[in-house]
Amino acid sequence: MSIGSTFRLIHAGWVLAREGALSILPVESLPPMMKFGIGLGRLVERRSVRKTGSIERLNAALHKLGPSFVKFGQTLATRPDIVGVQAAADLSGLQDRMPPFDPKLVPGILDEALGSRAAQLTEISEPVAAASIAQVHKARLRQPGEAPKIVAVKMLRPGVSERFHADTQALYAGARLAETFSRASRRLRPTEVVRTLDHSMRLELDLRLEAAAISEMAENIKDDKGFRIPDVQWDHVAQNVLTTTWVEGIPIRDHAAIDAAGIDRKALAAKVLQSFLRHAIRDGFFHADMHPGNLFADPKTGDVIAVDFGIMGRIGTFERRFLADILYGFITRDYRLVAQRHFDIGYVPSEQSVDDFTLAIRSIGEPLHGRKATEISMAKVLGQLFAITDLFQMRTRPELVLLQKSMVLVEGVARHLDPELDIWTIAEPVVGDWLRREEGPLGRVEDLVGHVTRMGDALGRVPDLVAQAQLALAEHRALMNRPRDGLLRNAILAALGMALVALAAIAVLALRLAFAA
Structure with a gap:
């Protein structure tokens, strides 16, 4: 330190x-x-x-x-x-209202980052948004053989x-x-x-990675409704410069403008929350910085438009199932399921009592069930959570920190749009549909394919393990050069043979269990 x-x-x-x-x-x-x-x-x-x-x-x-x-x-x-x-x-x-950096620096930043292509960005405006890491300008992109288009040009702050x-x-x-x-x-x-x-x-400090995140999310949501993102202009992307299509929308915090446009704020709040849950649970890849400055409402369709993909979250299949089960457990008031999943993922030490932890979860869930957002004091809920984490010696899972932080942000945005928000009612269609799919035939087949793939990978590594063992045996023989080398070699080969038999037996057993499921 x-x-x-x-x-x-x-x-x-x-x-x-x-x-x-x-x-x-x-x-x-x-x-x-x-x-x-x-x-x-x-x-x-x-x-x-x-x-x-x-x-x-x-x-x-x-x-x-x-x-x-x-x-x-x-x-x-x-x-x-x-x-x-x-x-x-x-x-x-x-x-989104931080002081911008000196506008005189903009041409130099673009020339250094994009080279000759910087000249294709014209009519660059004053900063339309200035945040802690970067600022955004509106510009016109003129490329040979294409019609001019309005774009957003994001630049990192010097020295950030x-x-x-x-x-x-x-x-x-x-x-x-x-x-x-x-x-x-x-x-x-x-x-x-x-x-x-x-x-x-x-x-977040490499805008090329942000461009890649936008591209991946675009593939994930191409068939979704109610949630839109801009398109990347790859020829005008660098480590400190990102160019995307310009999106027109009403800042999601501007409730007066949203109401004037005739957009249903309750429906908009539901789209914000459901889109986030869909991305996290279905895709395992989600926008992890959904504060109001990064969200807009489309005045024509009422869709949510998201920008600024510098911070993205990614969780694996096991964590996605954990999130879905936790939400579904609260929705259905199955507090035993909620408690057990906390043990399964390692939040609660195994020496603690599942029954006692179930009671603690019930003490949180029951007062929240069926209540409007205005009737819930999150300050008191957080205080109760502090006490429970200490009582049960709960451990942090660092890989879920971004997910937890993002859920706080998203729920806060949705609450602000709809003070009568019922998170459980809104979450049920997304969570329930995903769990029903996972438990259905298609989900079982995908699980089976995953098991077989992992098994194939493991079996594919066996020849390398055998080769490494034989090499080690040869080195040992050269060093020892004793008659008992043959005995040692036979013992090692016998152990390898037993390992191969055990691996094959595990593979057969896993296939049986998968088909039985």
């Missing part, structure tokens, strides 16, 4: 406490030790924050601290049910990579301090969580 990163962490804590960041936390729902720590931190709070409760200076503070802190503020801005309506409104300015690196080093320092001085925090694996976030940030 470097002195510089530790100092940066202390400085960040001081600035956030000074500007009132601790005042927006749901203190009444937190454990006693966290309440005590927040109370100490608030001693340095500005008088204006204590007097008025307004934290209008926090936006500027987060921006100065760096892009990682801005991302955290964007998440809080979508959750007025947690941080309060006024705090969420104050933080909403982080979503260095700022990200400084941010993550401070976060690593904080995680290591927590693990050193708080035994309870170790089960949450803070260093692994930061490493996961660090990886996603590094991917």
Whole structure:
């Protein structure tokens, strides 16, 4: 842990406490030790924050601290049910209204990134959106033999990579301090969580990867309705420049404009939530930064239009099944299923009681069932979750951090559009259809194909293993050069033969089980 990163962490804590960041936390729902720590931190709070409760200076503070802190503020801005309506409104300015970088730098950035093709981008506008990492300009693309088209040109902020690196080093320092001085925090694996976030940030700093993410998602959703994304202009993509088709839409936070266009906000909220669940559960590949600044409503069709694919989430089949079962368990009030899946994926240690954990899950699920979003205090729910994770020594799964963060964002956006949102009713068609398909004949066949493929891969590696064993045997014979070498060789070959027989037996058994299912 470097002195510089530790100092940066202390400085960040001081600035956030000074500007009132601790005042927006749901203190009444937190454990006693966290309440005590927040109370100490608030001693340095500005008088204006204590007097008025307004934290209008926090936006500027987060921006100065760096892009990682801005991302955290964007998440809080979508959750007025947690941080309060006024705090969420104050933080909403982080979503796409950051100060742009010097426009004089734009031509040089484009020339260096795109070479001669930069000249094909004309009529470049002032920034239409400026975020913590990049800013977007509207332009006209003129390519030989094609009609001119309006495009969006995204450019990374100069020096943003260095700022990200400084941010993550401070976060690593904080995680290591927590693990050193708080035994309870170790089960949450803070260093692994930061490493996961660090990886996603590094991917976000290469716009060629964002272009590839748009391309992959476009293939996944080509037959879907209600959700649209722009098209990549591959000839005008570089590490720090991304060009896509321009999309016209109403910012999803502009409720007055959405209502004026005659768009049903309840239907729009359902499309936001269902699209996210469909991408996560069906495809295992989802937009992991769906804050309101990245979402628009099509005034003609009422579809959701998403932009900014710098942070994408990916989960495997096992995690997708976990998410679907958890949601379906809450929908159907099958709390035993919810509890068991937490054990299966390793969230809850095996020595804990499934029955006791089922009761804990029921204590959360029952008060939420059938209630409107306005009747649910997420601050209290989060406080209860804190207590349960501590009681059952629950461990963090770092690979699911982006999914959890994204669900908080998406649910917050949907709640804002539809205050009477019933998440379970909206989620059921997506979750139920996917589970019914997985349990049906087609899902069984796909499982069988997957088992056979993995088995074939394993069998295909056997010759290499045999060759490696024979090579090791030859080296051993050369070294030992004793009469007992023949005995050793026979023993090794016999062991290999037994391994092959066992592998074949496992293959046959797996095929029988698959067909029986």
